[in-house]
Amino acid sequence: MIMIFGIPGPLLFGQLLLGLINGAFYAMLSLGLAVIFGMLNIINFAHGALFMMGAFVSWILLNYLGIGYFPALILSPLLVGIFGIVLEKTVISRLYKLDHLYGLLLTFGLSLVIEGLFRNAYGSSGMPYRIPDMLSGATNLGFMYMPNYRGWVVLAALTVCIATWAIIEKTSLGATLRAATENAPMVQAFGVNVPRLITLTYAGGVALAAFAGVLAAPIYSVNPNMGSNFINTVFAVVVIGGMGSIMGSIVTGFGLGVVEGLTKVFYPQASATVVFLVMVIVLLVRPRGLFGKAA
């Protein structure tokens, strides 16, 4: 058996993989938060609830309609995205002229409503979601056995993150989006429908959270609290990374997941708090965040 720093290799790699998976969720969620914040200037506190909703929609699709995992991977973000459009059009768009904090309070209330409704309907205990047959089993990588589904999650998350980055940084739609983030009235003067762009940005960010939710469904049990368990850590990730850069969110998300995984190997007691400790250090050394713009 390979030993690395006195730790058995398979244990180390296993935890690293778990860390990468958590990191994948941090990355997808903080990416959505950053995109929404850039455009709408609100922190979407309901992000965790919408992540949970994504998982639940896939569970509902499977159990009531018999629609499997792969269609759900498309359908669930789509449905939650439409829900996001409705939310943005009906309530969130009323807040743009107010202080940022009202957006935070409103979406916090929204998350309470969504979580409460799901808790009423499905209880607090989790419901299992089976790993699709195609992705069950494990592969021998030589140095460790990797459960196929976990490898798939990291791969899918990475693909979606890079795709989001490419859309925002490399396409003309992304250029319009970035321009509108900088100066919305000017972009509007050029004939771009900025309110629609804002709505679609919110829907996109929300769909990203729902996509993460579907990926998470087979790993964690599908339960109404799965979002709120994640979201506090994701806020710390956002503070650490700063919301200035898309790539920054992705790197910070995956990086902190790995840090968390390694902490689980070397000092398990601190694994729940290590992300927050990193945040403390970043606040002391570089308050604007690793990738944040100067205030």
Next chain:
Amino acid sequence: MFGFSRAQSIAFVLMVALIALCPFVLYPVFLMRVLTAALFACSFNLMIGYVGLLSFGQAAFFGMGSYVAAWTMKAWHVDASIAIAVGGLTGAALGLVLGFLAIRRSGIYFAMITLALAQMVYFFCLEAPFTGGEDGIQQVPRGHLFGFLDLSNDMTMYWVTAGVFLAGFLLVHRIIHSPFGQVLKGIRENEPRATSLGYRTDDYKLIAFVLSCTIAGIAGGTKALVFGIATLTDVHSSTSGEIVLTTLLGGLGTVFGPAVGALVVTSMENYLAQFGAWVTVTQGVIFMVCVLAFRRGIVGEIASYLKISL
């Protein structure tokens, strides 16, 4: 005295009269819950209403105050006044450390940082041996106040709680109306200008934060004595959210808003408790309605209708 306007003096006398009469009509333990929640909300209001910083981790200070006061009381059987003071000191110490970190950012970042730091405190309480983990610290004796007032009597405990609340309420009011409080409001309105006038705004924010956390700790310590228990719920982020709701519903930045909000939210929890998760849904709906249509809160709306400041 205390810088009350005439309308505020009338409202204050009315509030004191209600506090004095209610225990003869309503269940005192319920009223004590309202009073501790009201004091807790006052501490939150000091930050959001007068410094403009939304602390989403206020439960950390309330909960740690509650834990340390409960532990001190149970282990050493000290005087109740000492237990409550220890709760306040805990809040202050924790507030100094976490506040030092949190005030480095403002706006929504401040909210996220306080939330994350409070989550760290929650995990600490979950793991630390002295908090009793999931069980919490139970069967904390109420003890005596100043050696002779037996607090195991609900009515005696009620008067003490009422006294603590009124003292905290007046303290907050005094802070706001002091020259120090005026500077805080200046920082809220225009921080660069306050800086250019020569005020060290970070120091002011930190002092306000520590004061707010001290009061939250006192509220937590008092709560631990009233119910004889300190649990993880006290440090949980849902408690932080609840106190934000309480203050928002009562009226951010109003003097009497936190007290009115505490009365409404606590009663609602009490009467809706049988409906399980519908409490959460109702709270969420109230949040949204407040933000969309009712931003001044109950007291703020009344005050603006009567064209006075409450």
